[in-house]
Amino acid sequence: MRSAFRYVVILSLLATLALCFSCSKAPDQPKGLAFTIVCTTGMVADIVRQVAGDKAVVSNLMGEGVDPHLYKPTRGDLVKMVKSDVIFYSGLLLEGRMTEAFVRAARSGKPVYAVTELLDHEKLLKPAGSAGHPDPHVWMDVSAWSQCVQVVALSLAEFDPAHRSQYLANAQAYRKELAKLHDYAVQTIATIPQQQRVLITAHDAFNYFGQAYNLKVKGIQGLSTESEAGLDDINKLIDMIVASGIKAVFVETSVSDKNIRALLEGAKSRGHELKIGGSLFSDAMGQGGTYEGSYMGMLDHNITTIVHALGGRAPPRGLHGKLGSVTHNE
Ligand SMILES: [Zn+2]
Incomplete structure (x- = not known):
């Protein structure tokens, strides 16, 4: 009985030690190994994935059909944020109910980046009735979202300087694809x-x-x-x-x-x-x-x-001929 008790004590001591080890491990983790990134929306996660390539495991908290304006982080989300190495969010108060969680993560010393943070505020739309607050839906303009891709590259380069050139190259290649998408929109909508x-x-x-x-x-x-x-x-x-x-x-x-x-x-x-x-x-x-x-x-x-x-002309399955897994009409 006594030895069983001692065994439990040792086990729990070991567990505590393991916990402490994992708490203190993250900041000293050698840069360049796979690290984990948590993102809010799928749009943010996608551009982060494009830039991070094989250097990070990227996940997003909000899935298909989720409304980010109303989204409140769950307990599980908060745990994922604590365990991650880097956090990316959209910003401009899109994820209004997550602000406290971002502030808390940033205070704990974790790198937390808004992908929209370097957009020129003068050029952002400020709708009537928003008290001068910018419209957060910038991903709808492909050229603006492309600038956010650059923010991701610079942020990852800051976090993991050893792979700076790789992040910048990944961003450049993806931004070229986005430029084609932007041109497609201009031409077909015209x-x-x-x-x-x-x-x-x-x-x-x-x-x-x-x-x-x-x-x-x-x-x-x-x-x-x-x-x-x-x-x-x-x-x-x-x-x-x-x-x-x-x-x-x-x-x-x-x-x-x-x-x-x-x-x-x-x-x-x-x-x-x-x-x-x-x-x-x-x-x-x-x-x-x-x-x-x-x-x-x-x-x-x-x-x-x-x-x-609206009566314009565009290829039936879009720019890359890949559309079709979603029902267009009822
Ligand atoms: Zn919206």
């Missing part, structure tokens, strides 16, 4: 007839998209999915749709489509035929392992779906 160049979606995620690719954008709900659109706004939008002869509106994978349905009903009651032009990825990417589950595929899907629904 084929949409002028009067049809209006993008109506469930929430205001597409303002940078509209600015970059010359489309008027109307989101029915406020900038964050937390505000409810008034009936009045919906009626005004129906007036506009009927008057301009707009043929299609879009639903989003991470936002409820009840307001979009109200638009369809309203237009119908006035004898105007309006359809759902497709489902767009706004604040989350598609299913992991599919083309649409990458940043490239997410934007290719959005661009191609919008161009097709």
Whole structure:
């Protein structure tokens, strides 16, 4: 009995020692070995993965269809953050309910980076009613997200200077691909007839998209999915749709489509035929392992779906001919 007791004591002492060892190990871990990076959204994780290559294990906390505006970190998320070597998040208060967790992680000495931190604040959109706060949906402009790729490269180079040139080279190669995607968006969206160049979606995620690719954008709900659109706004939008002869509106994978349905009903009651032009990825990417589950595929899907629904010309399966694992229409 006594020896069993001693055995338990020794075991628990060993466990404590092991715990302490793992707490103190992280900062002294030799740089250049695989390290772990935790990201918030899939879009952030994707660009981090592109830049980190085989040097890090990258995971994201928010999966397919998850709304980052409302996301509260779970206990499991906090544990993952504590255990990680580096944290990347989108920033500009997109992940508003995670702020405390980021501050805590940064205070503990962990490198925590917002991929949007070096964007020129003067050039960011500040919508009316946001008290001068920038619109966080910058990934919708491929050229802006490409600048964020550079932020990832510089941040990883700071964390792991031994592989600086590799991170910069990975970023450069990926940014070349993104430049092609940006050009694809400019060229195909330009084929949409002028009067049809209006993008109506469930929430205001597409303002940078509209600015970059010359489309008027109307989101029915406020900038964050937390505000409810008034009936009045919906009626005004129906007036506009009927008057301009707009043929299609879009639903989003991470936002409820009840307001979009109200638009369809309203237009119908006035004898105007309006359809759902497709489902767009706004604040989350598609299913992991599919083309649409990458940043490239997410934007290719959005661009191609919008161009097709609004009467423009684009290849049936997008820039790389890889679209198709997501249903475009109902
Ligand atoms: Zn959003």
